[in-house]
Amino acid sequence: MKIAIVGASGAVGQELLNVLGTRGLHIDELRLFGSARSAGRVYRFANNDIIVKELTHNADDFADIDFAFVSAGAATSREYADTITARGAIMIDNSSAFRLCDDVPLVVPEVNGPDALNAPRRIIANPNCTTIQMVVALKPIHDISPVTRVHVATYQAASGAGAAAMQELIDQHADIAAGKEPTVQRFAHQLAFNVIPHIDVFADDDYTREELKMLHETRKIMHSPDIAVSATCVRVPVMRAHSEAIWAETERAISPDEARTAFAAAPGVELIDDPAANKYPMPLDLAGCDPVYVGRIRPDLANDRGITFWTVSDQIRKGAALNAVQIAEYIIAHRS
């Protein structure tokens, strides 16, 4: 198996190196690509030093590559997709560039794995982190009775804005502790000791694009064009792992116990739901972990056909790198 990573120096690129090193994929060759600024950096993988090469329009760079994991922003994905896929590589794209294109599958293996097997442009899109986490948790509910609408409030970690943003949050806290004025560059406002109800740019109906992704991507992944999702996406001063408070309405009422049983059996989900012992998922505990954790399961007191729960998942791992690798694994396991 020959693998390429585009955007190797970023937070997701680095996590791809971690994930690829611990999963079952047999990797014969790994090629790393990045911007001119990143080119020349060296990363260790499977006892080899690999030098990051500058991404150019030379399609030969991707000759013989089976899977190219691309995580360098939507503009880069759009500009280089033809180059990356020209020689037969399947591009698994972490950006929003192609997610809603009809001829590009948008895949979370636990939810719609088979969609990955039909990728006419050899591009498969990895959904937005907040959506991945939500649909993995919604799927076992949806399988009992179709989900009709969702309200969701997110508590998103600094990691979603990249490695430099995580460092900025640490630096802000260090500056404040030292009595200095914190620097604000990566977010619209100071994040330390604050929450910011604004992720990505504002779009239709005064929703942010991040919030609208949770509507449109969920519909596509779940093959449910009528599912209604209203999201409020909020950045919180947490390093890694996003949290979400979710209310889901189903066609018929589902009890918390029914939901708990379904969550416990669902692939990719782990239950932490023992309020009596003060146990519920929290981002500080779960950074670097693979599953989507679910807890605080209870009836929706404002909807007879509703259920509410709380999820936490590592944004860089299941929300990005791990899901991308799982897409490749799914294709390898299922292609004829």
Added chain:
Amino acid sequence: MKIAIVGASGAVGQELLNVLGTRGLHIDELRLFGSARSAGRVYRFANNDIIVKELTHNADDFADIDFAFVSAGAATSREYADTITARGAIMIDNSSAFRLCDDVPLVVPEVNGPDALNAPRRIIANPNCTTIQMVVALKPIHDISPVTRVHVATYQAASGAGAAAMQELIDQHADIAAGKEPTVQRFAHQLAFNVIPHIDVFADDDYTREELKMLHETRKIMHSPDIAVSATCVRVPVMRAHSEAIWAETERAISPDEARTAFAAAPGVELIDDPAANKYPMPLDLAGCDPVYVGRIRPDLANDRGITFWTVSDQIRKGAALNAVQIAEYIIAHRS
């Protein structure tokens, strides 16, 4: 006007001193009470040094007092209510002790001020901070068309757990910046770089009491026994000022513009809703301010009769001390 504060050394007691110093109440005498531990402390008010006296069952301590602001926990309120009110004082209680008693009004002046004029036990309850903030924002919507149900996710500051909890959050960040293990005492888990979906104790249906307060107190304050509220209450690493993501369903659909106009005209509400300029309410900016700030107003994409918005308000100020003082002001202005 003679005023007493019980719990003068706490976060709310201290804010009561601030608020009383800046409002129009003419105060002839101010008496401060506290636990044995706080007794003897001296606080400055209107150019006088006032010594905190230990709270006992001596009703003479409250002779001639017009209003006693009590903020020392539910157990203290229950134990000392008779003593405090025996000589005619009106007790404005910040605890949860009496909030749902039929013979105790639960008052947010902007919403149900007249209820304060009928207090047969001379006890008036100040609602929970998260509820105050929410009902001030719901009222102008409710006045256009009755609110039928609410989903709300909170982002609650450390201040809600008192002054020592605020210090613990600062100390945790200082310890982490210095490479030391942070101390956890005031919350169930480390709050720095974390969010904790657990405030107050767990109760019916695996909801916390904090979450159920938002249901039951809202029904009582809004005189709407059928309004349905499902809340998820979450502690975030913010010092002061709570934030809430609210979805409200009304009997007839209300447009965002209609809501915006109503918010702009509503007492106690201030609009900050200019996404194009990155302007929306944030807790870091609004600590120490009086209003309930509202922004991110938009249609609920999961409910044709729904609207969604974001509120921020200082938990110690409008969420506690200010609302209590406003109750006294309302009574003074309206009693015959």
